[in-house]
Amino acid sequence: MLVEYLQEWSYLAVFILSALPSLESAVIVVLGVAFGLNPIGVTIAALLGNWLVLMLVVFAFDRFQKWLGKRRGAAKQSVMRERAHRIFVRYGLPGLAVVAPLVIGTEIAAAFAMSFKAPRGPVTFWMTLGMVAWTVVAAVGSYYGFDAIGWIRKDMF
Numbered sequence: 555m556l557v558e559y560l561q562e563w564s565y566l567a568v569f570i571l572s573a574l575p576s577l578e579s580a581v582i583v584v585l586g587v588a589f590g591l592n593p594i595g596v597t598i599a600a601l602l603g604n605w606l607v608l609m610l611v612v613f614a615f616d617r618f619q620k621w622l623g624k625r626r627g628a629a630k631q632s633v634m635r636e637r638a639h640r641i642f643v644r645y646g647l648p649g650l651a652v653v654a655p656l657v658i659g660t661e662i663a664a665a666f667a668m669s670f671k672a673p674r675g676p677v678t679f680w681m682t683l684g685m686v687a688w689t690v691v692a693a694v695g696s697y698y699g700f701d702a703i704g705w706i707r708k709d710m711f
Contacts, residue, residue: 564591572600593697608681
C-alpha cells in the first residue's frame with residue numbers, strides 16, 4: 555500500500571523536478587526509469603514540467619521585448635542586421651533547439667533566442683521539438699538500457 559502511494563506522488567516529483575531550470579526533462583526521465591517508474595508516464599510528466607517553464611520563459615521575454623519596444627520607440631535596423639536576424643531565425647534556431655537540451659538547457663536557450671528577438675512562435679516550436687526529441691530518446695534508451703542490464707522488473711507494467 556505504501557509503495558503504490560509513493561509511486562503516485564513520484565510522478566508529481568518528476569513533474570516538479572523537470573520544471574527546475576537546472577534539470578532537463580531527459581535527465582529526469584532517466585532517473586525515473588532507473589527508479590522503476592513507468593517510462594511513458596515519466597516521459598509525459600517530465601515533458602509537461604519542462605514545457606511549462608519553457609512557455610513561461612518565452613512569454614515573459616516576449617512581454618518584456620514588447621514593453622521595451624514601446625518604451626524605446628521603433629528603431630530602423632540596417633539591411634545587414636535584418637539579414638542576420640532572418641538567417642538566425644531560419645537556420646540558427648533549429649540548430650540551437652537540437653543542441654541546447656544537451657549543452658545549456660532548453661529554458662536558457664529559449665531566453666537566448668528571445669534575446670536575439672526571434673519570433674515567439676518559431677522559438678516555441680523548435681524548442682518544444684528539441685525537448686520532445688531528446689526526452690523520447692532518453693526514455694527509450696534508458697528503458698532498453700536498464701532492461702539489458704537487468705534493472706527493470708517486467709512485472710511492474
